[in-house]
Amino acid sequence: MAELEKDILRGGQFLVKETKCEDVFTPEDFSEEQKMMKESVMEFNEREIIAHKPRFEAKDYALTEEVMRKAGEMGFLGVAVPEAYDGLGMGFVSTCLTCDYISSGTGSFSTAFGAHTGIGTMPITLYGTEEQKQKYVPKLATGEWFGAYCLTEPGAGSDANSGKTTAELSSDGKSYKINGQKMWISNAGFCSLMIVFARIEDDKNITGFIVEYDPENPNGITLGEEEHKLGIRASSTRQVFFNDTVVPVENMLAGRGEGFKIAMNALNVGRIKLAAACLDSQRRILTTAVQYANERKQFKTPIADFGAIKTKLAEMAASAYAGESATYRAAKNIEDRIAIREAAGNSHQEAELKGVEEYAIECSILKVAVSEDVQNCADEGIQIFGGMGFSEETPMEAAWRDARIARIYEGTNEINRMLSVGMLVKKAMKGHVDLLGPAQAVQEELMGIPSFETPDYSELFSEEKEMIKKLKKTFLMVAGGAVQKFGPQLEEHQQLLIAAADILIEIYMAESAILRTEKNAKRFGAESQSAQIAMAKLYLYHAVDIVEEKGKESIISFAEGDEQRMLLMGLKRFTKYVNYPDIVDLRIEIAEKVKAENKYCF
Template sequence: MQLKKQVVGGGFLVEDLEHDDVVTPEDFTDEQRMFAETAKDFLENEVLPKDEQIESLDYELTVELLRKAGEVGLLGADIPEAYGGLELDKVSSSVIAEVLSKASSLSLTMGAHTGIGTLPIVFFGTKKQKEKYLPDLATGAKIAAYCLTEPSSGSDSLGAKASAALSDDGEHYVLNGTKQFITNAAFADIFIVYAKIEGEGFSTFIVEKEYEGVSIGPEEKKMGIKGSSTCPLILEGVKVPKENLLGEAGRGHVIAFNILNIGRYKLGIGCLGAAKESISLSAKYANERKQFGKSISSFPLVGKKLAEMNMATYVLESMVYRTAGLIEQGLQGLDQDAEDAGLQYAKGISEYALECSINKVFGSEVLDFVADEGVQIHGGYGFIQEYKIERIYRDSRINRIFEGTNEINRLLIPATLMRKALKGQLPIIQQAQALQGELMQMMPGQTFEGVLGEEEHLLQMAKKIFLMCSGLAVQKYQEKLEQEQEVVSHLSDIVIQIFALESALLRTKKRVEKLGEERNQLAVCMTKVYSHEAMDRLDGFAKEILTHIESGDVLRTQLSMLKKLTRKSSLPTIELKRHIAAKVIEAEKYVV
């Protein structure tokens, strides 16, 4: 689907969008649904029957399955046709990733290969590098791994100690150092490695397994994702041909950060698939499990859990496909063989860095919530390995650490916004300044039109809450704001809730316009409940920020303004959640 207009990253905070400005699952084409079916067939015929072997860390089987995936095109979705791939749009590759998330550890293995392992070459490689490596990566003849983290540097990736020095003859870079927690390390053939040239120029290299001095450390014994390989990569005097420098020397951070952005939004997609599976497992179990003479699904508190699991997943689904559409828009029309292709790709991806971080944080926390509630519904059996919900629960925990911890991403979101505001790309400062006078004149009491009229109003108020709190925080702390991490984190949470609320609202409005309200009662119901509960959360975040910033009469005035912004009607949430639960219990799966 072509978006109606060019959407600026972060622009959702300062402008009104229409439902044609977002991509939703309802926009999937027949071709995209066909790719989903191809992935589903591979999953059901090749992967799930061998699930236990994969979880026991059978390297040989994992590599065999990766090559089979390559044969049916599942590894080449993001690789250009000129280099053996399918060159699909980002929505199509997202659909594939969501389906394959049910493959548990193998989905992580494939994701690391197709995403952070392959995309650095797709986006930033020279024509020769693409010709040499991409055809084998598309088929699975070669497996890729991404090597950024080190024993002493996790979130502080630029603090890496791995070194690179140009050889005396100028033909090689000599690499030394250790990379930690490398997914696919045990059987990867190609490593994307970050190291500092002469201790300063953070740079990226394509390293082959066969190079002398490359060795792999022992497997880590992990809490979850046990069927994926996670080992250290050790580099001892490794001579890497100078033509294997990826991108420009000293500009490795451009590659690292933008590949992490892609990894963040794709992580959100994986969380979506796992959340849907958790709902299905839990609803089926709740219908089968009898206590006190009846199915536990008939108990309202179990139904409440299923309703909230389904609602959070609906919102997440709305967000991740919206983001996939944005990234597709940002990368459309780029000349992949141009001399400045890497810079073009970096610009297109970084435009939506904010949205990628939002997806990562929200998606990982939704899955943790859904998996946790799934275990609770299963009761004691949820603690037993025979039931897959136990594995989903363990596997989900890493997502809040992967691709930059959620804490780091929460700090990045406001920082990214402020950077864009100072560059004049977003009128946040101007709108925040204009808001104070508007708030003083706001009058109580409003009427709303349309099926989601009040929810549209709440969205507008949520944006004003962000402008109010961010404006006061910047005014109070100025350049020292980044030191007030609790305030920054709460500002980030407000932004995340706004994006979530708006994504669900625009999607539901699109559904209602296309099929009518009667056929979309469930989507309308979920959007109403989520919107009202999101406002309660925003109220809590804003009160903490204001109470930290202000005091006395000034605080009382600000809290009075906040009360105007958070005013809403009473919603019969118990009744509405019972309606959602009934649909989930009847279908025994995620429903819309």
């Protein structure tokens, strides 16, 4: 275990410490048990979800509930739940794997599954008393009951702690009366249990409650009509109204005023699981697109042979590959951190809570990157299908509509961008990540004379790994300058935070793709990884462009005169290749591989 702890970086440390490729987990590292689970989930997805896609698109809410029950019978709802509460007790990687491969049939089922297994169940397993867990978690793990999560209100969205729902203690001290209104509640139409957040008196923070719901005996709970949405059409989404809803005092979740903490930590788990839930959608979109492009002929030629289509296929593949690489890297880090804490004597509850919290930065990064990539992938999928892509007869328009919600779920992407940088700065101030030392080293490097030696980049990825180091210096240069300029007021400069976050995101995603590919090239041979090497290089090339653009935007916003000139020169130095990759050739290689296999094949 000491060996494990030595090799695993803390959350956010990827920015200031080098990660060896041997120390990252990749999808190629799945155990036999995980491979069997993956096959089982994929088979279930094909049989129960994809086969009935038209019914989901026709808003068949009863079908969503029925398939959720079947998922419960198969054990899929309890993958992350300890065996003591009728779950499978599998690790965090298996949790993400299940979420990944069960989510691509339709966004409707993906939403129901994610809301139930994540924010509907996890708050009780992570914060519940033993009595609460014994009473409720087995029912949730097996699909006997379904959970919903009541946080958002008409006036409280991103500002979750500003909710107006109240909880008033009864005169005999035995129960609370909850009054208020919640909206956008997934699974509301068929849930038996709600995690409800309300404010007691004038408390600064909200409090969480476990509220049972029985339509036959509603206890002051009424549901609004089903919302009609752009996508996820068969996902039950309703308003929930509480009118003197009586909840026993023993159903308070954690302590009074701890609801905001519960909400934020439940969202951390939700963010990485949301990233996982977008992965197989990307694979399927690309597979569907390449199959169509191989069959569709124009000017007597399959459109997959045209350079314009090859570009799209290659870019779609590269972003899916990077998303997979980064998501499973972080999932294993979380799993290892949980194991370290359990070995140190923490309860499973405490270990899981702290393990996920440790990587909150990475969870936000993944949520943003993968949710945007799946939307872009679906958009290009429609484009490859041309006019047919806009028709409901083909799967692309539903994929595009379903993908759109992912940028809003679990905190909007704007909120998550600002969170990722804000959390990193807080970690630095607590001494958990040393940003100051490396930032000062970058400042000294900028003042010094650059080396004019031509480096030896003969080894695989030697230049790319050097480029990642330079991109990290860019972030430290930009963030360091911004913190010096604005100090504690930095959080008021949202455009600057968002630009800095984009740099952070690109570093993590590009590095993850490179480390995965390097690890696999070493063990399987570089020739077998030729297209993967091309994808990692292509993704990094775009990452460098984004870092340069966002770095320039940031520097101009907070520096002027000589300081600005020096920082811009540093930016140019840190985003310059010695040997630029031929991205046209890279795209052709990736596209030819996908074309030949007629699917996403990595």
